[in-house]
Amino acid sequence: MSGGTPGSTGAELALTPALEDYLETIFALVRETGMARVRDIASARGVKAGSVSPALARLADLGLVRYARREYVSLTGQGEAEARRVTARHTVLTHFFQEVLQLPVAVAERDACAIEHSLSDETMDRLVRLFEFLRSCPQGRDSFVDRFHACPLMQEDVPACTQGCRLPTGQSAGPRPPAEVPLTALFSLRPGERGRVARIDAKGPVRQRLLDMGILPDALIELERTAPLGDPIWIRLQGYQLSLRRTEAEAVLVRPVPPV
Amino acid sequence: MSGGTPGSTGAELALTPALEDYLETIFALVRETGMARVRDIASARGVKAGSVSPALARLADLGLVRYARREYVSLTGQGEAEARRVTARHTVLTHFFQEVLQLPVAVAERDACAIEHSLSDETMDRLVRLFEFLRSCPQGRDSFVDRFHACPLMQEDVPACTQGCRLPTGQSAGPRPPAEVPLTALFSLRPGERGRVARIDAKGPVRQRLLDMGILPDALIELERTAPLGDPIWIRLQGYQLSLRRTEAEAVLVRPVPPV
DNA sequence: TCGCTTTGTTAGAGTCGCCTAACAAGGAGG
DNA sequence: CCTCCTTGTTAGGCGACTCTAACAAAGCGA
Numbered sequence: 001m002s003g004g005t006p007g008s009t010g011a012e013l014a015l016t017p018a019l020e021d022y023l024e025t026i027f028a029l030v031r032e033t034g035m036a037r038v039r040d041i042a043s044a045r046g047v048k049a050g051s052v053s054p055a056l057a058r059l060a061d062l063g064l065v066r067y068a069r070r071e072y073v074s075l076t077g078q079g080e081a082e083a084r085r086v087t088a089r090h091t092v093l094t095h096f097f098q099e100v101l102q103l104p105v106a107v108a109e110r111d112a113c114a115i116e117h118s119l120s121d122e123t124m125d126r127l128v129r130l131f132e133f134l135r136s137c138p139q140g141r142d143s144f145v146d147r148f149h150a151c152p153l154m155q156e157d158v159p160a161c162t163q164g165c166r167l168p169t170g171q172s173a174g175p176r177p178p179a180e181v182p183l184t185a186l187f188s189l190r191p192g193e194r195g196r197v198a199r200i201d202a203k204g205p206v207r208q209r210l211l212d213m214g215i216l217p218d219a220l221i222e223l224e225r226t227a228p229l230g231d232p233i234w235i236r237l238q239g240y241q242l243s244l245r246r247t248e249a250e251a252v253l254v255r256p257v258p259p260v
Numbered sequence: 261m262s263g264g265t266p267g268s269t270g271a272e273l274a275l276t277p278a279l280e281d282y283l284e285t286i287f288a289l290v291r292e293t294g295m296a297r298v299r300d301i302a303s304a305r306g307v308k309a310g311s312v313s314p315a316l317a318r319l320a321d322l323g324l325v326r327y328a329r330r331e332y333v334s335l336t337g338q339g340e341a342e343a344r345r346v347t348a349r350h351t352v353l354t355h356f357f358q359e360v361l362q363l364p365v366a367v368a369e370r371d372a373c374a375i376e377h378s379l380s381d382e383t384m385d386r387l388v389r390l391f392e393f394l395r396s397c398p399q400g401r402d403s404f405v406d407r408f409h410a411c412p413l414m415q416e417d418v419p420a421c422t423q424g425c426r427l428p429t430g431q432s433a434g435p436r437p438p439a440e441v442p443l444t445a446l447f448s449l450r451p452g453e454r455g456r457v458a459r460i461d462a463k464g465p466v467r468q469r470l471l472d473m474g475i476l477p478d479a480l481i482e483l484e485r486t487a488p489l490g491d492p493i494w495i496r497l498q499g500y501q502l503s504l505r506r507t508e509a510e511a512v513l514v515r516p517v518p519p520v
Numbered sequence: 521t522c523g524c525t526t527t528g529t530t531a532g533a534g535t536c537g538c539c540t541a542a543c544a545a546g547g548a549g550g
Numbered sequence: 551c552c553t554c555c556t557t558g559t560t561a562g563g564c565g566a567c568t569c570t571a572a573c574a575a576a577g578c579g580a
Binding site: 031080081084085087088091092095097100101102103107110111114115118119120121122123124125126127128130131132135198199200207208211212213214215216217218219238239240 | 291340341344345347348351352355357360361362363367370371374375378379380381382383384385386387388390391392395458459460467468471472473474475476477478479498499500
Binding site: 297299309310312313314329 | 526527528529531
């Protein structure tokens, strides 16, 4: 195996997501229990046994598994390499979701499974670089991940990170003055004025609704007009008009942008 | 529209990825060119016109588009909301790929399209928080993104970030001594010794191959044995045995782990 | 008015992945 | 030996998505 075509990343092999999942499952089963039977593969993947057989036949055709009918399944050298590749992607994504984004294991696993087959090599590579950075740079780990996690933005309930994150770590009053355009509520713009979204001070459904509407950091919003009592306000976003309730609009903090 | 069931994130609507793509495409077409015709939708999505008609019929059934045969297509209120939701996800992902991971536009777009339909709301929310952090915290932006990008790890050719990233920014000799286990080459472990992967000092195909094999940051590796001349070396990773060529093994830097 | 071009629709077929249900192959026990 | 149970295979279907190719509806020019 160590003598095969050097530099091949196995990219010429076009596996469907489902087949990659089967490989990954077999790899994990063999590692954990020593063997992979049709039954175990089916229950691990949450499908019926009847779906597994034809998939194994296809993998055998591709030379990735050894598949003697009615016997345990095992990976060929090429199959193991492919399985390792997929597993590596899964691992990277799971770690990113859990350690950087602080998502619960279940969500991290689910999302990793959902996207591990479709990301490009470049993207995976950059994600790995991010880890190398976070894990190997003493300043890195302590300055970014920890700071991000300590930032009020990550504590669901606390909406007060306007001037930068104060940290237990020293150097809080560094040589760098904030010197930024102050944040104002979207709500307090005048009709015709514009601003870029800087933060969304809401949680749960309201936050989700705002995000779903496309109110994302750095989005350019123009306030069109407000109703007499200021309750529904109309904004323009990406060329489209949108109406917001006051409670929603209050949660949106923007940096005013000078008119054209 | 602003009076409808409050707090609904539209989650009960089960759209297939393809249908979401159609919505997104229509939304963009209407925004950019003022109208959406079957032909334009087809070419924007890279499919034939014959595939578009039935999809539009299904979207019309769901009440998401107005679809008078042989006329321009337009989104209903609900359809526009849904389109905005999908577009928002696309935007967040594209920005993350471009601005944090520094991927070229084409790759960022491709990957965003590929995964925008499958990530959970929680994950998207955390990604947005990451942006809020990076954009709103003066220390944040300057300390993390810039430092990450300036880090030699991000410059393909420079493999020399062993002791932390030196930066043009001040505070390089901070109050925090590295005080870490020094990095050693995987190669210089003795048989039976173990280490955790800290960095991979390779680029291009070699790097990709190592990543594909599951040699990722933080992975636990045990060196099993080396060939007489030290050229192929055998390691154990995740319970599996693996053989590496010397040139590959030299690129892997680990932090030795005390034996059990 | 006739025909041509552009545009959109419909029908038929193919792929992929899953399901259910019927069937086959062994092992264990009476 | 026969039966029951577990396990795996095969066949037939279904839903989602796509394609091609034939067909229909307009607009446009001569």
